[in-house]
Structures are given as C-alpha cells and as structure tokens.
Amino acid sequence: MTSNSADADVAVVGLGTVGSMAAWRLAARGQTVHGYERFGIGHDRGAFSGQTRxxxxxxxxxxxxxPLAxxxxxxxxxLEVATGRPLLHLVGGVILGPADAPALRAAxxxxxxxxxxxxxxxxxxxxxxxxxxxxxxxxxxxxDPLAGFVRPEAAVVGAARQARELGATLFEHTRVLDVSADAGGVVVRTEAGTRRYRTAIVAPGARARDVLAHAKATVLPRRLVQAWYVPHDVDRYRAEVFGVFERVGDVNVYGFPTVDGATVKVGVYTxxxxxxxxxxxxxxxxGPALLSHFRDTVAAYLPGLHPxxxxxxxxLEGYTTDGQPLLGPAPGTDRIILACGFSGAGFKFAPVVGDVLADLAITRxxxxDIGFLAPDRPLATWPAEVVVPA
Structure with missing residues (x-):
C-alpha cells in the first residue's frame, strides 16, 4: 500500500522497451504505479521501433x-494472452559465420x-x-528452433495499456528532469513539479545520461540504422524457409523474414x-557513405535482395563500455533502480527485465541471476573525447 507521504508506490521513468514492461509487472502485483514518458507511448524515437526485434x-x-531468455x-x-494479440513468432533462426568465430562458438x-x-x-x-x-x-x-521475432511497437503499447487497465497512471509527453533519493523515499522532478515515491525505476533507454548522473560517462547514446530491401523472389524469404539470422565474425549482419510479403529487413553493424x-x-x-556500406554488404552476402x-x-540505443546493461540498485541507494544501456540486444528480454525490476522495487x-549486470560493478567510463564532442 502507498504510504501517506508518497504519491504512489513506484515511479517508472521511461515507458519504452523496459519501462512499459516494468509498469505492467508492478501493476499486476497490485502496486500503485506512476509512469513517465518523455514522448508518447509507442513513439518512434527510441530503441524499439522498426517492426521486428x-x-x-x-x-x-x-x-x-x-535462463533469462x-x-x-x-x-x-x-502478455499475448493479456493483450489478445500475437507478439512473439518463433520461426526459428540461424547464427552463421566463420566456424571459429567466438560468437558462433559461444552460441x-x-x-x-x-x-x-x-x-x-x-x-x-x-x-x-x-x-x-x-x-x-x-x-x-x-x-536455434527457439529463435524468432517480436513485434516491438505492439508489445510496448500493449504492456502500457495493460498497466493502465490494472490501475497505473501514465504521464505521456512529460520530461523528467531529476530523480533523487532522500531519507523519506524518492523525489521525481518534472517541468510540472515534483512527486514523491517509495521507489523509482529509471529506464530512459539511450537517454539515460539526460536523467542519471551515474550514466553520464557510462551509457553512450548511439545511432543505429535499419533498412528494408526488395527480394527478387519474395517466397524465398518467407518465415517457413528463411527465419531470422545473424551473421557474426568478420562480417556482422542480422535480418528477418518478410513480414509484409514485400520487403526484408536487414541491419548491418558498423x-x-x-x-x-x-x-x-x-x-x-x-548519409551516402553508410548507404554505400549497406549496399555493398547486402549485395555480397544476401545476393537475392535488390541491394x-x-x-x-x-x-537511438544506449551502449555501455562492456556491452552489458546496468540493471539493479543505483550506487549508494536501493530506492532508485536502474535499467539502461541494453546496447541494442535487450528487447528479447524485456518482460523478464520488467519482472526483475518489479521484484527489486517490492522486495529488493x-x-x-543478475549480479553480472549490477550498476556498481567495475565499469570503465567512455573516454572524454567520445562523451563530449570536440
């Protein structure tokens, strides 16, 4: 139950991939929840947009x-049962590349x-x-027969809607300026004023350093481009015969079967x-240089696609120096719980991360097993010349 001095049990700052799931899992356990989203729920300026993850x-x-997957x-x-719509499609997938590639051997x-x-x-x-x-x-x-794709926009909107139906109050187009802990709880400050909570979950995605002092030098916002291509024979790229893929090693490319019957989505790591x-x-x-790199890579490694x-x-995605997210209590306080820096590889885990955050908010x-993701682990900071532009 909410204490008399708190506006709600838990604040969730950021309602994208992770925050929407945390709000849903908290509300499902009877917690009073306030959620804050800088843009609108399901917006196109985060890490999750792009039809498939x-x-x-x-x-x-x-x-x-x-085990988390x-x-x-x-x-x-x-979540599919709760929302009444399919979200996760287990169509199978393959990781390919040089036989001695570390990522392939690890998989x-x-x-x-x-x-x-x-x-x-x-x-x-x-x-x-x-x-x-x-x-x-x-x-x-x-x-990997348990590989496939999730429909991210529907998942985020669906989780947020479930949170609302279970009693959560979600503030859209509300920018959080500061989150701070004191002896009485946590204060969340926005342009409209402040509210107090027992606990706050801070999940602002790639915009973590705009909110968190701890993230200013450890979570770097980077721009990631995805592209869609027309296949010469679309039937060769349907889920029954193509599945999802990731090429690792000397060339790093990932992609999906066609979901619209016309195009194939491909991403090229740079x-x-x-x-x-x-x-x-x-x-x-x-820009033309990146388009040229995409064009050359697709032409060479996926010759059945018009390049x-x-x-x-x-x-926009947040990258830590060791490639692992910050998930757990903020250094110095267990009243603020961090969930950011998922580095382009977090969407598949979103609902269990939301569940973990609910655990930590309610019972601590x-x-x-998330100890390897602790925000207070030894973590190098990004070089100053990278963090601050010249």
Whole structure:
C-alpha cells in the first residue's frame, strides 16, 4: 500500500522497451504505479521501433542470459494472452559465420550447456539449408528452433495499456528532469513539479545520461540504422524457409523474414555507431557513405535482395563500455533502480527485465541471476573525447 507521504508506490521513468514492461509487472502485483514518458507511448524515437526485434535463447557471449531468455519466453506468452494479440513468432533462426568465430562458438556452447535444441551445420549443410546467404567454405551455422521475432511497437503499447487497465497512471509527453533519493523515499522532478515515491525505476533507454548522473560517462547514446530491401523472389524469404539470422565474425549482419510479403529487413553493424550528443535532435538522414556500406554488404552476402534499400529507420540505443546493461540498485541507494544501456540486444528480454525490476522495487530481491549486470560493478567510463564532442 502507498504510504501517506508518497504519491504512489513506484515511479517508472521511461515507458519504452523496459519501462512499459516494468509498469505492467508492478501493476499486476497490485502496486500503485506512476509512469513517465518523455514522448508518447509507442513513439518512434527510441530503441524499439522498426517492426521486428530478434528473439533467441542461445547466447553469443554471456551464458547467464540464456535462463533469462527462457523466462522471457513465458512472459511474452502471458502478455499475448493479456493483450489478445500475437507478439512473439518463433520461426526459428540461424547464427552463421566463420566456424571459429567466438560468437558462433559461444552460441553453440550455450545451446549444449543449456540442453537446448539446436543443430550444427557445416558449410555444405548451411548452403543447402539457406541458399539465400553467401556461404564460404570456412563458414558454419548453429540453428536455434527457439529463435524468432517480436513485434516491438505492439508489445510496448500493449504492456502500457495493460498497466493502465490494472490501475497505473501514465504521464505521456512529460520530461523528467531529476530523480533523487532522500531519507523519506524518492523525489521525481518534472517541468510540472515534483512527486514523491517509495521507489523509482529509471529506464530512459539511450537517454539515460539526460536523467542519471551515474550514466553520464557510462551509457553512450548511439545511432543505429535499419533498412528494408526488395527480394527478387519474395517466397524465398518467407518465415517457413528463411527465419531470422545473424551473421557474426568478420562480417556482422542480422535480418528477418518478410513480414509484409514485400520487403526484408536487414541491419548491418558498423564499427562504432555514431554518437548522438543531442538526444532532442537526433540526425535522421542516412548519409551516402553508410548507404554505400549497406549496399555493398547486402549485395555480397544476401545476393537475392535488390541491394538498394527502399526504406530506413534510425534508432537511438544506449551502449555501455562492456556491452552489458546496468540493471539493479543505483550506487549508494536501493530506492532508485536502474535499467539502461541494453546496447541494442535487450528487447528479447524485456518482460523478464520488467519482472526483475518489479521484484527489486517490492522486495529488493529477485530469483534471477543478475549480479553480472549490477550498476556498481567495475565499469570503465567512455573516454572524454567520445562523451563530449570536440
């Protein structure tokens, strides 16, 4: 129950990927919740937009993510029941690249160690199964039958709607200026005034350093571009035969089957996505150099696609120096709980992260192993010349 001195039990700052899920999970447990969103719920200026986000249970680096992905799968299904619409499509997927690529070997190891269904494909088997990809003699692949894609916009809007139906109050187009803890709880300050809470969850995505002092040098906003291409034969890119994919190693590309029957979405990782210094004015134009890099990569490795993108989106994502998010109590207080810096790989885990945040807000404990994500872990800061423009 809310104390007499608090406006609600928990404030959730940011209602995107993680915050919408935290608000839903908190409201489902009977907590009084106030949520704050700088833009509108389901806006197009965060990390989640772009029609699809990849889901998988294999881990390419940190095996402790696999149990969280399996827990998220159950919660995705729970959200589907609550919203009455399909969100998670397990169409299967493949990780491919040089057979000795560390990410490929880690994915295989996580499948073996976790007792997960999988299949290892050498170059010949990979080329036979997925002729849509360029397969080199040194390449291999690992199949993941529990891979697929989530519909992110519908998921965020659906989770926020569920939170509201369960009693949460959500303030849209409300910019939070400061979140601070004192002996009596947490104060959230906006342009309209202040409110007090027992606990605050701060999940502002790539805009973390606009709100959190702890994130100013550790969570860097970067611009990520996704593009859509027209296949020469769209039937070769339907989910029944193509699935989701991620190419790792010397070339880093990810993509999805067609969801509209006309185009295929592909993302190309670049060396150091551009830093965004003004999160109120994110550059939306995709320049010729990046388009050329995309064009050349798609032409070489996905030859069945027309290499000129017919559409692009720009997403803003938060990257920490070690590539792992900040998830847990803020240094110095357990009244403020951080959830940011998911570095472009967090959407699949969103509902279980929301559940973890609800655990921490209510009981200060969770059954999930998240110690490796603690905000007070030793974490290098970004170099000053990167954080502050010249």
């Amino acid at each position: 990849r889901f998988s249970v294999q881990s390419q680096r940190e095996p402790r993510w696999t 399996l827990a998220a799968l159950d919660l995705w299904r729970e 295989l190891r996580s499948a073996v160690d976790g007792g997960l269904a999988h299949e290892y494909l050498d170059a010949a088997a990979l080329a036979d199964r997925f002729p849509q990809h360029l397969v080199r003699p040194t390449d291999a692949g690992v199949l 060396e150091g996505h551009p830093v965004v210094y003004d999160t109120d004015n994110v550059p939306l134009t995709v 000129e993108p017919v559409a692009t989106t720009v997403n 404990h969770t059954k999930h």
